[in-house]
Amino acid sequence: MSNVIVIGGGPAGMICAGKAAAEGNNVILIEKNEKLGKKLFITGKGRCNFTSNCEVEEIFDNVVHNKKFLYSSIYNFTNKDTIEFFNKLGLKEKVERGGRVFPESDKSSDVIKALDKYVKQNGVKVMLKTEVASIFYEEGRVNGVELKDGTRLAAEKVVVATGGLTYSQTGSTGDGYKFAEEAGHRINEIEGALIPLETKESFVKDLQGLSLKNVSVSLYEGKKLKETTFGEMIFTHFGVSGPMILSLSSRMKKNKKYSIKIDLKAALDNDTLDRRIVRDFEKNSNKILKNSMDDLLPQRLIPIIIRLSGIKEDKIVNQISKEERLKLVQTLKGMELEITSKAHLDLGIITAGGVDTKEINPQTMESKKVPGLYFAGEVIDVDALTGGFNLQIAFSTGYLAGTDFK
Ligand SMILES: Cc1cc2nc3c(=O)[nH]c(=O)nc-3n(C[C@H](O)[C@H](O)[C@H](O)COP(=O)(O)OP(=O)(O)OC[C@H]3O[C@@H](n4cnc5c(N)ncnc54)[C@H](O)[C@@H]3O)c2cc1C
Structure with a gap:
């Protein structure tokens, strides 16, 4: 059992925290907003196109940057797994034009509720209105996070799931890029995409x-x-x-x-x-x-x-x-x-660019530079076309980052 801290309560962070807790870890999910999934709420015009029901291989045709990096995470937790995952949490889906998968209720809030249930039923401690200021290290490996108010929380594993840099009023203000850079990671040029x-x-x-x-x-x-x-x-x-x-x-x-x-x-x-x-x-x-x-x-x-x-x-x-x-x-x-x-970066549906995929182990999402540091979701330099693929990336990378291989 390890102490795991997940930074960011978006789709990547929520699934990651729930999975890490289901594996028996002691998990804290830290979100700076007053609630989880603020961006998720506005997805798909409030209906949340949470994945695609296409063949798994077709997902990669819809990934714009660094599709190969995603092979392991997506095959490990496919779009079919996403649908089954939500079904188990009581959320029924419906499929629309182009294989777009939505909650049957047409409410993105139901997707958030299901993820919230997953997080809570596995015993994750959720800290809202709490902002991580930095990640600290000891002897070259992760040792915990420091909050904005100066509090230090210790952890052997820290997952950066802070999202990108668009629609910043939802909380995605690019903090993860700063954390990654401070850990010695290369950040590839940030650009608004699907814009x-x-x-x-x-x-x-x-x-x-x-x-x-x-x-x-x-x-x-x-x-x-x-x-x-x-x-x-x-x-x-x-x-x-x-x-x-x-x-x-x-x-x-x-x-x-x-x-x-x-x-x-x-x-x-x-x-x-x-x-x-x-x-x-x-x-x-x-x-x-x-x-x-x-x-x-x-x-x-x-x-x-x-x-x-x-x-x-x-x-x-x-x-x-x-x-x-x-x-x-x-x-x-x-x-x-x-x-x-x-248009202005903030109007992009997603952020292209981000933490260089060459410096992340695609089979675990762990940093190749600093042991114990992980990345999940939009903060990574991956992006896809519309159709539910970006959320699938968040779920697949988040789920993998929450999985224990030790
Ligand atoms: C208008 C709109 C519609 C969209 N529709 C769809 C769609 O229908 N289907 C689809 O597949 N994709 C859609 N997307 C894209 C999708 O929302 C994102 O790809 C996805 O939310 C990324 O998930 P994430 O968990 O990586 O990041 P986010 O959802 O951005 O979550 C990151 C979280 O981290 C928190 N955070 C950041 N920094 C800190 C910090 N220092 N301390 C604590 N917390 C922090 C933020 O507050 C935020 O809640 C849409 C995006 C937008 C803007």
Whole structure:
């Protein structure tokens, strides 16, 4: 039996603490917030997409950085294990589009309750409103943590599960990077990932809050098409966001120029769309253009699409040339926006970068530099696409870090 301290009461820390206690250790879980799982609460728009029901191998296709590092932890505690784990704690799941797994109740709070139950039933001592200031060492190995108020708590094993550096109001303020650095670990460059994008076009401000469904968005690096996705997006006061945009942001590299093309009529090919516009124009032949497109587009997009097509918005429909109409089709099938940058780091769903995976033993999550020091969850330099994969990483790495191999 050892004294184990887990820093951070997010998903990685909670599962880790519960598992370590189930193995017979004396475990303290320290969380600086007034409650556990503050970020978990806002996941999946409050519904918490807690894993995926895909084949285990497919998880790795969705990991953006350092997938190989995750082989041991994910095979040791797979997505199927996650579902079974929650079932045993009384939480039923449901599967939605793309294999996304949610609690049947649609409440992220039920996921937190289940983890809380796991922590408590195994006898973990939970310290809330308690902030760890540093980790201390003796003779080259972990010896405990020092709290902000100066109290020292001794432990043979300390797990850093402090999360990343985004949505910092939830408590993820990057403390784990500092702890790791002080222990001699390398921190790979921190960046917000699954993040909204800022655009050069300031007219997006007029579209703020407008959400588009069933559109496709293509990401271009220079002139090269990188990826096209289909689904939902939303305009913000600075650019674009929504599920598709967040995923595409993970394909963007530093110092490259990007643009996106939005196909507003993804279900129709150019000819079909043109025929549809011809029919609309015949019906509205004496109206001015901006008053003739209500069936085609949301109101707020109409003046912008007309402007981008280079047509005068008060032109009478029957005066529009074929050339102008084809330009309109072209704009509807490829509304182009230039990406100036990713949004502010804090708006990232997750943090890319973090504690270098080369310096962590993938089979235990123990530091290769300092015995007794462990890492779990987002603090590690791993990140994945949307779909429940980031929480699966938190659960798999947390569970492994809580497992005793001695
Ligand atoms: C809006 C949003 C929606 C998301 N939706 C999903 C989703 O549906 N599915 C999915 O898979 N992923 C989702 N994610 C990502 C997911 O929430 C994270 O990957 C996951 O929470 C990481 O878990 P973690 O335990 O490593 O860190 P966190 O959840 O960030 O937990 C870290 C904890 O450590 C505490 N802490 C930090 N420093 C200290 C300290 N010094 N002392 C004491 N405590 C400390 C913090 O207060 C925090 O509670 C979403 C993220 C956001 C922001």
